[in-house]
Amino acid sequence: MEDAGLKRPPAQDIETKGANQRRIDKEVISLLDADVMFVWTYGYTSAIAQEAQTALKRLKTDPFWLSLNVVQQNRVYEVPASYWAGFGPLAANLVVDDLFKYFLVEK
Incomplete structure (x- = not known):
């Protein structure tokens, strides 16, 4: 992302255990705010993948989100x-x- 000129907002510029990811509780979801956001879900089993999709759907209706x-x-x-x-x-x-x-954007 950095090579493409996309940088994390300062509030997100935290490295944890070698990866730029961490758990964000909804009470501090404002840390996610940025100009753009890319979201994906993952699960190494189909049940976990389904749970992740359900959690994302639930998040999308949350007032904090x-x-x-x-x-x-x-x-x-x-x-x-x-x-x-x-x-x-x-x-x-x-x-x-x-x-x-x-x-x-195509012209």
Whole structure:
């Protein structure tokens, strides 16, 4: 993301155990606010994947979530975990394809 010129807001610039991810309780969900947000769900079993999808659907109706500027501006994009959470040149190219899809407007 950094190579594409996308940076995390300062409130999100926290590294935990080698990864830039951490649990955010809904009471501090305002830390998620940004100009744009990419969201995916994942589960290593189909049951866990379904639970993750259900949790995301529930989150999308939460008043804390709905108060985020990025949500109000309709700048939250659901992307596939299969490559957004992946590594390597193929995953990177697929992410770049998505960035073109979401940020470049055809004239």
